[in-house]
Amino acid sequence: MLIRVLSIHPAHAFRMAMPLSHSPLLKSPSYLLLRHHSFAPPSLYRFLSFRSLSSPLSSPFSSLSSNRSSKKWKQPIAALLEIGGVKIAKDDVVKENDPTNNVPDTIFSKLGVELHRRDNHPIGILKNAIYDYFDTNFPAKFVKFDDLCPIVSIKENFDDVLVPADHISRSYNDTYYVDAQTVLRCHTSAHQAELLRKGHSHFLVTGDVYRRDSIDSTHYPVFHQMEGVRVFSPDDWAGSGMDATSYVAMDLKKSLEGLAKHLFGAVDMRWVDTYFPFTNPSFELEIFFQEKWMEVLGCGVTEQEILRRSGRMDGVAWAFGLGLERLAMVLFDIPDIRLFWSTDQRFTSQFSEGKLGIKFQPFSKYPPCYKDMSFWISDSFTENNLCEVVRGIAGDLVEEVQLIDNFTNKKGMTSHCYRIAYRSMERSLTDEEINQLQGRVREAVQSKLNVVLR
Ligand code: PHE
Numbered sequence: 001m002l003i004r005v006l007s008i009h010p011a012h013a014f015r016m017a018m019p020l021s022h023s024p025l026l027k028s029p030s031y032l033l034l035r036h037h038s039f040a041p042p043s044l045y046r047f048l049s050f051r052s053l054s055s056p057l058s059s060p061f062s063s064l065s066s067n068r069s070s071k072k073w074k075q076p077i078a079a080l081l082e083i084g085g086v087k088i089a090k091d092d093v094v095k096e097n098d099p100t101n102n103v104p105d106t107i108f109s110k111l112g113v114e115l116h117r118r119d120n121h122p123i124g125i126l127k128n129a130i131y132d133y134f135d136t137n138f139p140a141k142f143v144k145f146d147d148l149c150p151i152v153s154i155k156e157n158f159d160d161v162l163v164p165a166d167h168i169s170r171s172y173n174d175t176y177y178v179d180a181q182t183v184l185r186c187h188t189s190a191h192q193a194e195l196l197r198k199g200h201s202h203f204l205v206t207g208d209v210y211r212r213d214s215i216d217s218t219h220y221p222v223f224h225q226m227e228g229v230r231v232f233s234p235d236d237w238a239g240s241g242m243d244a245t246s247y248v249a250m251d252l253k254k255s256l257e258g259l260a261k262h263l264f265g266a267v268d269m270r271w272v273d274t275y276f277p278f279t280n281p282s283f284e285l286e287i288f289f290q291e292k293w294m295e296v297l298g299c300g301v302t303e304q305e306i307l308r309r310s311g312r313m314d315g316v317a318w319a320f321g322l323g324l325e326r327l328a329m330v331l332f333d334i335p336d337i338r339l340f341w342s343t344d345q346r347f348t349s350q351f352s353e354g355k356l357g358i359k360f361q362p363f364s365k366y367p368p369c370y371k372d373m374s375f376w377i378s379d380s381f382t383e384n385n386l387c388e389v390v391r392g393i394a395g396d397l398v399e400e401v402q403l404i405d406n407f408t409n410k411k412g413m414t415s416h417c418y419r420i421a422y423r424s425m426e427r428s429l430t431d432e433e434i435n436q437l438q439g440r441v442r443e444a445v446q447s448k449l450n451v452v453l454r
Helices: 002-006 010-016 029-038 068-073 122-137 188-197 234-238 244-264 304-309 324-331 337-341 383-397 431-448
Strands: 080-083 086-089 143-145 151-153 177-179 182-184 202-210 222-232 269-276 279-289 292-302 316-323 369-376 398-408 414-422
Touching: 122 202, 122 222, 122 244, 122 324, 182 202, 188 202, 188 222, 188 304, 188 316, 222 244, 222 324, 234 244, 244 269, 244 279, 244 292, 244 316, 244 324, 269 292, 292 304, 292 324, 304 316, 316 324, 324 337, 369 431, 383 398, 383 414, 383 431, 414 431
Parallel strands: 143 202
Antiparallel strands: 080 086, 151 182, 177 182, 202 222, 222 316, 269 279, 279 292, 292 316, 369 414, 398 414
């Protein structure tokens, strides 16, 4: 159960994924265990043949496609896409025989969907509402980017924003690698350095980001972020009587409090100090919503080294990154993150351009179906790899994968029992369908993950 608690929320991986020396979780054996697994070098993943999972025969949608009633679940996998002027063939991203590639078909199928560019979709409506806030408060200042290609170099994704060489977010367990030098961006911060180098001093970058993770109603391996950066020059803080960092931190907090008010109305909010490799000081903004404090974004004063390397010696900047799904789930009352990908009219027709206040009316709650599976794990086992395998077979029919039992016997063998919740957001699933899925999941787990089913 502890593992569930420690799992990293998409919007906060960089906060949680701090270097060991900074980690408040240092003393937690489970956390160390997770870290240990996460640091497995690429070679350890050679046995993980994701490709065979994604052959047409075993596509999550293929077994269903023979079932007429479920045809709407079948999403085409485009062979050639164009994103931000870059042409991308499937073979460029999903590489059969490259052991340094861990991108499955299910992830490739999300490239180019760009929910954030749909004005009638909750993610696009939210993006536009944030744009409105910046346009009103900083007229004609912020330049907006929302079609930058999500395939980036490890230099852009990590090095340029000072993510340490041994940082957990670089592991094959946490990030989708196209090859050893190229990843699907795991945050929109991947574009900071280049835009700074190009001379931009006020910008917003919205995009789809990709992280390997566990499965539940708030975790999905693809989600959307918006990054904001503002660079100040000495003239800006000169008359303030404050040092540059304090001045910029104050402006950052003021700007983001205004954004939270714009989106949520008059809410209680609080700042929490945190750690990110690319900002110092670093903060999180929490708002009090539905009886709980909820983190809505990470931000801070940009590390001076990032500006220096971008040729902006005398500037001081702030940056923030917010997770759009997280905010949209609250603003639109959307109970499950998979719904954002639904093409069911009963979902899509409920939202329209410019309307932030609309509350989603669930069309029906179909019953979940639970299936348990137990196996002896090997040293290389990770929950993220399990989730990838399950998602590869069951697609969006899987709602949650939860560790419910965990023990080590006298011989030192460790057993895990996972409970998989299957539930469609759009229809009832038959027993037969679930049993068939579970059978295929068991087979795939056994053959891909080097575990022994019990
Ligand atoms: N990139 C961070 C994340 O994905 C968010 C962030 C952006 C934090 C910019 C600080 C500054 O978690």
